[in-house]
Amino acid sequence: MSFKSKINIEIKYCVPWGYHAVAAWMVVEFYSVGAGNISITLTPGDSGVLKVVLDDQVIYDKKEENGETPTLTRMKELKAIVKSKL
Numbered sequence: 001m002s003f004k005s006k007i008n009i010e011i012k013y014c015v016p017w018g019y020h021a022v023a024a025w026m027v028v029e030f031y032s033v034g035a036g037n038i039s040i041t042l043t044p045g046d047s048g049v050l051k052v053v054l055d056d057q058v059i060y061d062k063k064e065e066n067g068e069t070p071t072l073t074r075m076k077e078l079k080a081i082v083k084s085k086l
Contacts, residue, residue: 007034007085010053012043019050022069026052026078033079034086054082 009030013023027040050062050069059081060070
């Protein structure tokens with residue numbers, strides 16, 4: 001599989017609400033798609049934030065998803081978005 005370019009993913013997560021485990025899971029999932037062709041940044045936050053930004057475009061925001069953390073199905077959709085950018 002050949003990739004076109006390196007992409008940047010930022011995962012913003014709420015520390016007080018304990019979203020670090022979800023953020024870590026997302027890192028593993030995104031890395032499985034792009035390995036060395038993606039750069040992943042984890043940004044600690046607060047106020048219940050859980051957001052994924054792909055090259056300055058928000059592809060997931062917990063607040064926009066009815067306050068739900070991503071399901072396996074939603075994670076597959078996010079991985080497909082990342083893969084399409086590679």
